[in-house]
Amino acid sequence: MNATRRTASRLRLALLPLSLSLPLPLHAQDGVIDFALSRIDTGEVWVSPYFGYNGPKLVFDGDDFYAVGMWGLDPSTAKGVVYRGGEEGWERFYDWGTHDYQPGLVLLDSERRLVLVHPRLLDGPRILHQQGRGDPDSFEEVALPAGLGKAGYVGAAMDGDRLILGYIADPATYSFLVAWVDLDTGEWGGPHLLAREQRAEEPYTTWLYPVIWPDGDGFHLVVSNNGDLSGYYNRINYLYVPYADPLSAEVEVVADVVPWTQNIAYAEAMWKGADGALYLTGQYEPEGGNNRLMVYRRDPETRQWEETVIGGAAVAAVYETQARPGELWMAVTHGSALLLYRAEEGGREWTRADVASFDGHGLQSLWFLYGISPTSGSVLPDGPCAVFSSGPHPNLELWFVRFRTAPPTAVSGLGEATPRASRLDPAYPNPFNAGTVLTFEIGRQAEVDLRVHDLLGRPLVTLRSERMAPGRYRARWDGTLADGGSLGSGVYILRLRVGGDSYTRKVMVLR
Numbered sequence: 001m002n003a004t005r006r007t008a009s010r011l012r013l014a015l016l017p018l019s020l021s022l023p024l025p026l027h028a029q030d031g032v033i034d035f036a037l038s039r040i041d042t043g044e045v046w047v048s049p050y051f052g053y054n055g056p057k058l059v060f061d062g063d064d065f066y067a068v069g070m071w072g073l074d075p076s077t078a079k080g081v082v083y084r085g086g087e088e089g090w091e092r093f094y095d096w097g098t099h100d101y102q103p104g105l106v107l108l109d110s111e112r113r114l115v116l117v118h119p120r121l122l123d124g125p126r127i128l129h130q131q132g133r134g135d136p137d138s139f140e141e142v143a144l145p146a147g148l149g150k151a152g153y154v155g156a157a158m159d160g161d162r163l164i165l166g167y168i169a170d171p172a173t174y175s176f177l178v179a180w181v182d183l184d185t186g187e188w189g190g191p192h193l194l195a196r197e198q199r200a201e202e203p204y205t206t207w208l209y210p211v212i213w214p215d216g217d218g219f220h221l222v223v224s225n226n227g228d229l230s231g232y233y234n235r236i237n238y239l240y241v242p243y244a245d246p247l248s249a250e251v252e253v254v255a256d257v258v259p260w261t262q263n264i265a266y267a268e269a270m271w272k273g274a275d276g277a278l279y280l281t282g283q284y285e286p287e288g289g290n291n292r293l294m295v296y297r298r299d300p301e302t303r304q305w306e307e308t309v310i311g312g313a314a315v316a317a318v319y320e321t322q323a324r325p326g327e328l329w330m331a332v333t334h335g336s337a338l339l340l341y342r343a344e345e346g347g348r349e350w351t352r353a354d355v356a357s358f359d360g361h362g363l364q365s366l367w368f369l370y371g372i373s374p375t376s377g378s379v380l381p382d383g384p385c386a387v388f389s390s391g392p393h394p395n396l397e398l399w400f401v402r403f404r405t406a407p408p409t410a411v412s413g414l415g416e417a418t419p420r421a422s423r424l425d426p427a428y429p430n431p432f433n434a435g436t437v438l439t440f441e442i443g444r445q446a447e448v449d450l451r452v453h454d455l456l457g458r459p460l461v462t463l464r465s466e467r468m469a470p471g472r473y474r475a476r477w478d479g480t481l482a483d484g485g486s487l488g489s490g491v492y493i494l495r496l497r498v499g500g501d502s503y504t505r506k507v508m509v510l511r
Contacts, residue, residue, distance in 0.1 A: 108377035155210030158377035160434025166210030203227030234260030317371025
């Protein structure tokens with residue numbers, strides 16, 4: 001039986017309070033942001049408990065965090081592991097076996113079950129799909145399509161139950177390809193060749209460390225070009241890849257360095273702003289200049305890129321507050337420091353936040369860091385968090401940090417700040433194909449009704465109808481009716497009624 005086939009309700013609706021309780025010490029001083037810090041594991045490793053800044057390394061399923069690590073002094077025999085963090089702290093959840101040079105990635109499907117991707121040096125990637133949420137013994141392997149072959153330096157993202165991969169092919173070619181699989185049906189799209197390697201002269205064409213952001217009927221893709229046989233990168237490239245015609249994707253140059261030798265133009269993280277603009281972080285070191293952490297913005301109208309200097313060279317992960325759309329936080333490793341920045345309305349301006357001291361924890365030589373992103377399929381917790389490595393090589397540690405950035409308010413029985421008013425947030429993604437996430441707040445105990453209507457106001461499907469307690473909730477809708485019928489492309493109305501109050505949002509389905 002195809003391991004990716006399963007029976008599931010066509011109406012995937014999961015409503016839960018967005019809360020988290022970890023028994024980690026909170027550090028605070030007057031007027032500064034608290035944080036919770038815990039060491040996940042420690043050991044000897046040839047590079048870092050994980051390396052690569054871009055592939056998903058941390059997810060939250062609404063109850064527990066999951067992170068990945070890799071240990072061992074020999075790249076060809078390093079061992080992979082998946083960790084789980086919950087009310088009892090961190091534990092080894094799943095031993096992944098030999099990881100053959102490159103660490104694994106962790107994502108979540110629409111039912112919040114783990115999807116593990118392990119690149120292999122001389123073989124196709126190994127993709128495992130969890131069949132029972134929270135069950136480490138229920139992983140089944142996803143069959144690969146003909147032609148996928150070796151996939152290295154993998155970037156991945158989830159679009160509903162579609163797993164998207166970007167990767168380089170066999171080391172003899174280092175060509176860059178994309179492919180995706182529907183985890184419901186096991187059907188693959190691709191592989192599709194986006195860039196054939198070119199090594200006739202330097203700088204080479206070798207696209208590495210892809211960052212993927214699903215959006216509408218395709219996905220945004222950012223890659224860093226490795227110009228020679230070194231750790232230097234000369235260009236950041238951007239493409240929008242449509243599912244229907246991936247080879248039509250056109251390359252835009254975000255940043256490049258001339259001359260390219262021993263200089264840096266390297267992308268790290270990407271997100272889409274509420275204003276429709278695309279943003280990404282990266283490092284940039286021109287000839288004769290200093291390596292700096294940058295934020296690049298792509299204007300949705302002009303499609304031009306602009307840049308903002310944040311500070312010295314660093315690795316950054318960006319988090320958008322779900323309770324306050326448009327509020328962004330950026331966790332940054334810089335030398336032996338762990339920093340936090342805050343931005344408003346997209347990310348053109350950033351201010352370093354006041355955070356309680358990390359002194360006394362022995363953090364040193366920080367570099368590799370990964371945050372938490374909706375593109376991994378993750379539920380977003382109530383504040384920015386990240387995994388990062390610390391320590392002098394080869395004795396390294398893997399750490400987890402969670403910042404408490406929410407303003408102090410009364411706490412409800414759900415373990416989260418009680419909303420002062422009811423509201424319906426914009427759906428994300430929007431437009432969507434496979435599914436979208438709806439978040440809403442209930443400010444008082446009341447009869448709640450959440451429905452989808454057509455533009456004439458006719459109700460099409462009821463997502464929720466019951467008396468509910470105050471709190472913040474999340475629902476997922478896959479664009480179908482309660483009887484499983486599929487809605488066609490078009491604009492629909494989401495209507496939330498809380499007692500006598502009504503809140504509406506528009507959402508677009510693209511088939």
